[in-house]
Amino acid sequence: DNPPVAAARGPSGHVAIEAAYFDAAMSQQGDFNPFTPVGWKRLADTFVHMAKPEHELQLLDIGCGTGRSLQLYEPYVKEFIGVDLSFEMVRIARNNFPKHDWVRADACVCPGADGTFDAVCFSAVLHHIPNYRIALREGRRFARFGARRFALPVQLKHALRNRSAAGLLDFEIPVAQPHVGPHVALDAVLRLVHVEAGRPHRDRQDRRVI
Numbered sequence: 001d002n003p004p005v006a007a008a009r010g011p012s013g014h015v016a017i018e019a020a021y022f023d024a025a026m027s028q029q030g031d032f033n034p035f036t037p038v039g040w041k042r043l044a045d046t047f048v049h050m051a052k053p054e055h056e057l058q059l060l061d062i063g064c065g066t067g068r069s070l071q072l073y074e075p076y077v078k079e080f081i082g083v084d085l086s087f088e089m090v091r092i093a094r095n096n097f098p099k100h101d102w103v104r105a106d107a108c109v110c111p112g113a114d115g116t117f118d119a120v121c122f123s124a125v126l127h128h129i130p131n132y133r134i135a136l137r138e139g140r141r142f143a144r145f146g147a148r149r150f151a152l153p154v155q156l157k158h159a160l161r162n163r164s165a166a167g168l169l170d171f172e173i174p175v176a177q178p179h180v181g182p183h184v185a186l187d188a189v190l191r192l193v194h195v196e197a198g199r200p201h202r203d204r205q206d207r208r209v210i
Contacts, residue, residue, distance in 0.1 A: 015106055018128055019085045026088035032066045034124065043152065044072045046173050051148045057118040060142055062107050062135065063125025067093030069152070070100065073121075081117075083110055107135040115144040122151040122169075136168035 026032065035043070056078035061069055064082030066089050073080060081101045084090050093102045105111060107122075107129055120139040126132045139149050151172045 014130060015085065019087065022086035023088040026066070026086060026092060031092060032089065033068050034065075035068075040068075040071060043173055047072050048076075050171050050173065051119060051150065053119075055118075058116065059119040059121065060112075060117045060139075061121045061123055062110070062139060063123040063128075064093060064102065065089050065123065067097045067100075067102065069121070069123045070097055073119075083107065108138060110138050110142070112142060114141050117142050117144060117147055119143075119148045119150075121149075124152050126151055133168065140168060 053076040057073070057076050058079040059073050059077045059081070061073070061080065061082045064070075064084045065086075067082055070080060070082070070093075079101075081103060082090075082093055083103045083105050084093070085104065085106060087104055090102045090104045093100075103111070107125060108131060120143050122135070122139065126135065129135050136149075143149050149168070149170050151169055
């Protein structure tokens, strides 16, 4: 099965570059697991502490990757939808977690109705989006009244910090000691693609931390 696509027209510009990079990386590696079990446990505990889920949630995970972040939320969701730009990441997520919905889409132009979700998460993705505020506004559009909107920054330097006060996010999961997963240690994954003046460049090889 092919993952559902948000629009008939394929991605272009920096979006196409990002998608192609991660599609190629996933074709070679077969998965992407950014944190160790201890790291995931800390994220899960912090999510419960900060989000305080009191009932089964309808949760949208933007930047879901291969679906590894599902483990943070699965005990608390009645509906989970993961969105990622990479066709290969979405394909892997659908194969590994077939009972949930996985959609290939651009975070800045996600398909779906307003006010649909109890929680909206940006999973280590905002630093890949030049116009990240557009994506954050999309997240706000999907959130129903009282919903929690939050982000998982992948590195300290990617934390939005004061930007959360602008009303586009309720909170971020704090970043603590590094617990780096095996795939992040691979050179091809550490050097994430970004776009500058229309050309991709390699980011500094900073280690991911939580």
